[in-house]
Amino acid sequence: MQGFRLTLASVIVSAAFSAAAPPALAAPQVEVIAKGLSNPRGLAFAPNGQLFVAEAGSGGDGKCIVLADSRTACYGETGALTRVDPTGKAAPVRVISGLPSMAAPGGFGALGAQGIVFTGAGNGRLVMGLAADASARTGLGAKANLLGQVLQVGSSGNWKVSADIAAFEAATNPVSGGTDSNPYAVAALGQQHIVADAGANALFSVAANGKISTLAKFEARPVPAPPFLGLPPGATIPMQAVPTTVIDGRDGWLYAGQLTGFPFPAGAANVYRVSPHGGTPEVYASGFTNIIGLAFDANHRLYVLQVGSGLAGAGGPPLLPPGRLVRVNANGSQTVIYQDLYYPGGLAIGPDGAAYVTNFGIVPGPVAGSFPDGGQVLRIPLD
Numbered sequence: 530m531q532g533f534r535l536t537l538a539s540v541i542v543s544a545a546f547s548a549a550a551p552p553a554l555a556a557p558q559v560e561v562i563a564k565g566l567s568n569p570r571g572l573a574f575a576p577n578g579q580l581f582v583a584e585a586g587s588g589g590d591g592k593c594i595v596l597a598d599s600r601t602a603c604y605g606e607t608g609a610l611t612r613v614d615p616t617g618k619a620a621p622v623r624v625i626s627g628l629p630s631m632a633a634p635g636g637f638g639a640l641g642a643q644g645i646v647f648t649g650a651g652n653g654r655l656v657m658g659l660a661a662d663a664s665a666r667t668g669l670g671a672k673a674n675l676l677g678q679v680l681q682v683g684s685s686g687n688w689k690v691s692a693d694i695a696a697f698e699a700a701t702n703p704v705s706g707g708t709d710s711n712p713y714a715v716a717a718l719g720q721q722h723i724v725a726d727a728g729a730n731a732l733f734s735v736a737a738n739g740k741i742s743t744l745a746k747f748e749a750r751p752v753p754a755p756p757f758l759g760l761p762p763g764a765t766i767p768m769q770a771v772p773t774t775v776i777d778g779r780d781g782w783l784y785a786g787q788l789t790g791f792p793f794p795a796g797a798a799n800v801y802r803v804s805p806h807g808g809t810p811e812v813y814a815s816g817f818t819n820i821i822g823l824a825f826d827a828n829h830r831l832y833v834l835q836v837g838s839g840l841a842g843a844g845g846p847p848l849l850p851p852g853r854l855v856r857v858n859a860n861g862s863q864t865v866i867y868q869d870l871y872y873p874g875g876l877a878i879g880p881d882g883a884a885y886v887t888n889f890g891i892v893p894g895p896v897a898g899s900f901p902d903g904g905q906v907l908r909i910p911l912d
Contacts, residue, residue: 559867559909562617562885566904567607567636567894569887571644571714571822571875575684576651578880582621582906583655584609585641587893588632591670596640596660597709597728602631604670608641610655610682613906615879624686629657629672636893640676644714644875646722653682654691654722654735656712661728663695663710677710679724679735694724694733697741704730704746706769714774714822714875716783718805725775725785732775732785732803744807747772747787755792755840768792774823774834774876778802784813786820786833793819793847795839800831800857814857819848822876824884826911831857832866832884834876848872854884854909867909874904884909 568585575581589605596602608628611621632639640658647653659666659677666673677695682688695710702708711728720737723744734744747770754760769790778784782802789798798817801810814831822834833855837848852870855863866884874890888905895903 559907560617561902561905562615562908563613563621563906564902564904565895566611566621566887566906567609568630568632568639568641568892569611569874569890569904569906570642572613572877572885572887572906573645573647573653574877574879575647575653576649577684578615579684580613580615580877580879580885580906581624581645581647581653581684582611582613582887583642583645583875584611584623584904585639585643585658586628586630586632587636588630588639592668594631594661594665594669596631597662597707597711598660600633602633602640602660604673605630605632606670606672607636608639608657610642610645610653612684615881615885615908617908624684625682625688627672629670629675631659631676632893638891639893640711643712644725645682646715646717648717651684653684654715654717655680655682655688656694656715656724658711658713659695659728660709660711662708663693663699666695677712679712679715679722691722692724692735692739692741694726694735694741697733698726698729698731701743702729703743704748706730706749713772716775716777718777718783723775723777723783725772727771727773727788730770730772732772732783734807745785745803745810747801747810749790752792752794752797757842766792768794768797773821776823776825778825778829780829781805784823784831785810786817786823788819788821788836791840791847793837793840798835800833814861816863817855819852821852821873822886824876824878826878827882830859832876832878832911833857834873834886836872836874836890854886856911866911878911879908882911884911
């Protein structure tokens with residue numbers, strides 16, 4: 530950990546071992562359309578209507594490294610890109626398997642395949658997490674160099690490397706505080722792709738020829754220090770932005786949401802809008818907590834997915850459950866659509882107008898006793 534920086538990896542790994550028991554589904558209209566998934570994160574619909582989910586996997590028993598937040602994670606090839614039936618009638622199918630994955634023993638809160646998007650032509654881009662400097666990949670395993678990269682993928686299972694985000698971040702380090710890359714989400718924008726790097730605190734643009742550039746960066750901002758740190762009254766500490774999601778608003782703007790870093794104050798997370806040409810991010814909507822996903826519906830109403838409810842306190846997991854799906858109304862007010870989520874990992878609005886959310890996004894598949902169904906995909910009807 531650098532200063533008061535806590536990465537997204539530390540949030541999900543710590544929470545897995547000490548959070549409260551997961552809530553039961555509270556609304557009968559919410560459907561579980563897929564289960565048994567391993568650390569499911571981002572999800573996206575392909576142009577043909579098929580739904581795909583990025584599974585970060587469960588790590589493995591390979592070589593271990595220390596992540597940017599001082600936690601240890603071990604290498605395996607347990608990640609996947611998985612096709613899910615939006616109706617829930619067919620079992621999930623892993624169209625790409627054996628992707629690299631990093632996790633602590635037990636597999637909770639893995640890093641690996643984390644974000645997915647498709648273009649109108651049907652080509653997908655899959656972003657691979659890392660939460661470390663690019664050099665940490667050396668010697669980890671046969672596919673370790675894929676961590677921190679963007680992969681071009683097809684719905685039939687073909688793939689190839691598109692761009693090395695981690696290497697670019699290490700070379701340019703757009704935001705001070707040490708080199709640390711953790712690509713978490715990706716948006717398609719014409720011939721380019723925009724990557725939200727939660728470790729770098731930046732948005733990166735990947736051109737059609739693979740050239741990478743920094744589109745926007747998110748600087749730390751001061752927030753009140755929590756009392757348990759023992760600092761003088763009124764003291765502030767720098768809070769990292771931690772951008773975890775980026776989408777094309779189809780209105781001439783990109784939109785990015787922030788998890789925020791330690792101390793994860795409730796209500797401090799913003800939705801920013803960014804010009805496709807780059808520049809300083811502008812606050813579009815505020816008052817959120819721990820954003821992990823964004824999506825607009827057909828009426829251009831913004832939906833915000835929150836992974837947690839703020840700082841748990843000294844000695845506990847970084848974030849308290851539950852996660853929430855929130856709608857931003859035309860007058861700027863917020864409506865909670867669904868709040869019985871347990872560390873959700875991604876959000877997409879389907880062709881049917883419903884919200885599709887990955888739930889139990891830190892769980893490495895079925896775990897006897899506490900998580901018998903493993904990670905899930907939920908279908909949440911919207912009005």
